[in-house]
Amino acid sequence: MSVEILNGKFYNQSMSIKRILAIFMVFSLLSGCGKLPYSKRYPDAQPTAEEIPLQQEVVLGEEAFREIIQKETLSLDGQLITIVERVGRQLAAVSPVPNLKWEFHLIESGKKNAIALPGGKVAIYTGILPVCANEAGLAALMSHQIAHDIARHRSERLAAVMETGIRTTPIGLSNSKNKDMLLSALGIETLENWVGPFNPNHEFEADDFGLMLMAKAGYDPGEAERFWNRVDKMQQGARPPELIHFHPVDTRRLQDIRRLLPKANRAYRTNPLKHGLGQSFLYILSRRKIQEMNNKSSEPAKSPLPESFPPANSH
Numbered sequence: 650m651s652v653e654i655l656n657g658k659f660y661n662q663s664m665s666i667k668r669i670l671a672i673f674m675v676f677s678l679l680s681g682c683g684k685l686p687y688s689k690r691y692p693d694a695q696p697t698a699e700e701i702p703l704q705q706e707v708v709l710g711e712e713a714f715r716e717i718i719q720k721e722t723l724s725l726d727g728q729l730i731t732i733v734e735r736v737g738r739q740l741a742a743v744s745p746v747p748n749l750k751w752e753f754h755l756i757e758s759g760k761k762n763a764i765a766l767p768g769g770k771v772a773i774y775t776g777i778l779p780v781c782a783n784e785a786g787l788a789a790l791m792s793h794q795i796a797h798d799i800a801r802h803r804s805e806r807l808a809a810v811m812e813t814g815i816r817t818t819p820i821g822l823s824n825s826k827n828k829d830m831l832l833s834a835l836g837i838e839t840l841e842n843w844v845g846p847f848n849p850n851h852e853f854e855a856d857d858f859g860l861m862l863m864a865k866a867g868y869d870p871g872e873a874e875r876f877w878n879r880v881d882k883m884q885q886g887a888r889p890p891e892l893i894h895f896h897p898v899d900t901r902r903l904q905d906i907r908r909l910l911p912k913a914n915r916a917y918r919t920n921p922l923k924h925g926l927g928q929s930f931l932y933i934l935s936r937r938k939i940q941e942m943n944n945k946s947s948e949p950a951k952s953p954l955p956e957s958f959p960p961a962n963s964h
Contacts, residue, residue, distance in 0.1 A: 710767030761890030765794035784927025789873035796858035860913035867922035870913035
């Protein structure tokens, strides 16, 4: 399976100080420009001990994404689909890898979750949209997920669960005895072999990178703090959002986001492209709710009597 990466280059940085510095440099250079520099890593560069080859990572990501899309129900709400596509395309355009084969899908489900997989594959569940509240909240969620892939955090998680002999050979999910574990490493919920959440270093990098990404795309980065605060409050409820299984929120993480905001706000202020909070989901979701209620009320009432009766007793 061929994988098309921007000009054949890798967007790879190792789990080290070098990668952290590279991420900072990506967003500090040319702060007023619409596009971000691209990290200089070439196809002949070998993955670090903490990573698997990029092509192998993308193959696994694309295969897992196809399984999700086939299993789930895609939304038919044209207005919401347009917003998800618009926000996703604007984030992709200013990312270090704008020429990936990006895909953005909206899944009709009550799950409060979102998934981004290697190769530019993103899925948003309708259940998370009330938590996002508006386009900027959605941009905060999507940019955080995309940042995990640009920083190759999923590659590190995959490497940790894959046998050494498998690393150098192309594999897929279908022929792996550790399918559930690989899916969990990618950030997909499974019934067994859960790998665990992204570690605090991964979350810090994804928050930092994601804040800058949404600022470059013209969305108010201050909404990211409000979004994750809403997620934090919801995790105390009877049904915590599925999102926190892989992206936990705690006091320290919220404090880190507040410390990162001034840098993102500076990038946002100097950006001539500004969407602010964008379109609110409140009216759209209210319309959907009313429409669902109307559809239910127009359904014919079901008779309380059984469709067939037992034969009469002859005695």
